[in-house]
Amino acid sequence: MKDTNESRVTEDGRTIGGILMEMRNITLRFGGVVAIKDISFDIREGEIRAIIGPNGAGKSSMLNVISGFYHPQEGDVFFRGEKRPAMKPYQVANMGIARTFQNIALFEGMSVLDNIMTGRLTHMKSGMLAQAIWWGKAEREEIENRELVERVIDFLEIQAIRKTPVGRLPYGLKKRVELGRALASEPKLLLLDEPMAGMNVEEKEDMSRFILDVNDEFGTTIALIEHDMGVVMDLSDRVVVMDYGKKIGDGTPEEVRNNQDVIDAYLGVAHD
Amino acid sequence: MPDQLLYAMEVTLNGLMAGVLYALVALGFVLIFKASGIFNYAQGVMALFAALTLVGIMEGQVPFANLINAIFGTEIHTFGWQVPAVLAIVLTLLVMILLAWCVQKFVMRHLVNQEPIILFMATIGLAYFLEGLGDLMWGSDIKKLDVGLPQGLNATIDDLTYGWFGYGFFIDNLDIIATVVAAVLVIGLTVFSQYSKQGRALRAVADDHQAALSVGISLNYIWVLVWSIAGFVALVAGIMWGTKSGVQFSLSLIALKALPVLMLGGFTSIPGAIVGGLIIGVGEKLFEFLIGPMVGGATENWFAYVLALLFLVFRPQGLFGEKIIERV
Known part of the structure; x- marks a missing residue:
């Protein structure tokens, strides 16, 4: 598939638009260790883009670069055609890029509802004084946001645990709540760091369904990291394969599956 | 009713009122601890500093007067004006917010992700710095603070109780006001943290920094906000204590x-502090x-600590603190 900046329609009728985010020649080092070495790829509007690779390939580092937790020493990040300056994570979040974490970062002491409500913070405009003085306006804003959050809760089928403190939930549900919090911010780009790690088959199927539905119903662009090759091949439109910080493959699941470098990396051929 | 019992009741009431003043200081500790996990040793000194600044502004004192005089050989001490209490309180609040900003800008933001003990040490440093700064700015003599709060015997209660028991209870007006103020503060802070956007962000930061960043919360902003609120609580505590026993460094x-x-109430609970x-x-x-x-009196000096020690042994998380659960 040749890279053109034109939209196309997939077999199942979803529209994939132009380039939403582009990583250009990204290099990231920690002291002497090179975590990412000169990697370029793009993410198109409306697609599900997977980043795969063996342990320690630099996948999570890449996600952290996109979400502003890490700052690459070389290379540029382009968002909607514009070069993005070095940003703090909260600024990136305010641009409409939401994320989940590999080992779950939720507010354990708060209820499921409150956790997902925090996803709306970037959309709440009234300041502190305004909230104190025009109580009615702040209340209206709260109600509007609350309605959206309730839709997310319905969508993820977690109505039954709305008021439960997150700390008491089992792992699989926590993952779902974290996805809900990211969804509540109505992101333009949703980053998922191993959304199915540590789940059983049934939970994996549920999560896959949610990811596909999010993409299908809201048209959200999704970039995800995943270990499970089978899942990735079913879910994604295009796949980037990383190994030892380098990109060794990029294309449709079909293309990647037949790529000799990728096969070697996964089967563990000795590196020279 | 026997005299002893009546007297004990009066003592209890007075104890409640004194307790409110302790709670006001404790409240400031809880706020910062909840939001940033820092035990702010400087909270008491912040109350002192707020009270000093308030008196200084009201009496039109020139800040750093001694320093200026020493350097330039001048003899200025006051501007020669009196500032009304309300205006002075607003100005002091602005000073406390500026202080919060400076603490964040020059100390705390350089210590992100450090061990709690290091943050604690930083606040000890801050406490002594503030004490010195207060001394340098406003001088070290004991000052009288009068923002117009009523003080002394509450005649109504005295009359009422005299009518009921034939013995009038002595309740200080200032203590009654402190109680009302503390109640309003606690209700206000609870509503703020439960229902406002900033309150929710504040709880989020307290819970998990990384997650808070990922939903678009600026940690710096939240910390300045928290230290400002703690500064405001310190100001209220400073006004109450200063009015009661004069503004002095033992404050x-x-x-x-x-x-x-x-230790009794739990470090993370606002109602617990009260x-x-x-x-x-x-x-x-x-x-x-x-x-x-x-036992020869003077038990007030140590009673509180012994009680706290007992609590540490039997219920280390305090009455209202989050339960400590060890997962294996």
């Missing part, structure tokens, strides 16, 4: 009384009244 020692209050304060207040007054004479 910063009341911070130490807040420690047992926190209840803890009340228990310590009543406990030490009653203990002094009932047991004091048998």
Whole structure:
């Protein structure tokens, strides 16, 4: 598939638009260790883009670069055609890029509802004084946001645990709540760091369904990291394969599956 | 009713009122601890600094007068004007917010992700710095603070209780006001943290920094906000204590009384700070009244700490603190 900046329609009728985010020649080092070495790829509007690779390939580092937790020493990040300056994570979040974490970062002491409500913070405009003085306006804003959050809760089928403190939930549900919090911010780009790690088959199927539905119903662009090759091949439109910080493959699941470098990396051929 | 019992009731009431003042200081500790996990040793000194600044502004004192005079050989001490209490309180609040900003900008943001003990040490440093700064800015003599709060015997209560029991209770007007103020503060802070956007962000930061960043919360902003609120609580505590016993440097020692209050109430609970304060207040007054004479008095100095020690042994998370669960 040749890279053109034109939209196309997939077999199942979803529209994939132009380039939403582009990583250009990204290099990231920690002291002497090179975590990412000169990697370029793009993410198109409306697609599900997977980043795969063996342990320690630099996948999570890449996600952290996109979400502003890490700052690459070389290379540029382009968002909607514009070069993005070095940003703090909260600024990136305010641009409409939401994320989940590999080992779950939720507010354990708060209820499921409150956790997902925090996803709306970037959309709440009234300041502190305004909230104190025009109580009615702040209340209206709260109600509007609350309605959206309730839709997310319905969508993820977690109505039954709305008021439960997150700390008491089992792992699989926590993952779902974290996805809900990211969804509540109505992101333009949703980053998922191993959304199915540590789940059983049934939970994996549920999560896959949610990811596909999010993409299908809201048209959200999704970039995800995943270990499970089978899942990735079913879910994604295009796949980037990383190994030892380098990109060794990029294309449709079909293309990647037949790529000799990728096969070697996964089967563990000795590196020279 | 026997005299002893009546007297004990009066002592209890007075203890409750004193407890409210302890609780006011403890409240400032809880706020910062909840939001950033820092035990702010400087909270008591912040109350002192706020009270000093308030008196200084009201009396039109020139800040750093001694320093200026020493350098330039001048003899200025006051601007020669009096600032009305309300305006002075607003100005002091602005100073406290500026202080919060400076603490964040010059100290705390350089210590992100450090061990709690290091942050704690930083606040000890901050406490002594503030004490010195207060001294340098406003001088070290004991000052009288009068923002127009009524003080002295509450005649209504005296009359009423005299009518009921034939013995009038002595309740200080200032203590009644402190109680009302503390109640309003607690309700206000609870509503703020539960229902406002900033409150939710504040709880989020307290819970998980990384997650908070990922939903678009600026940690710096939240910390300045928290230290500002703690500064505001310190100002309220400073006004109450300053009016009661004069603005003097021993005021910063009341911070130490807040420690047992926190151990009782739990470091993370706003209602806990209030209840803890009340228990310590009543406990030490009653203990002094009932047991004091048998052991030679002066029990108020140590009673609170012994009580706190007992709590540490039997219920380390305090009455209202988050339960400590060990997962294996």
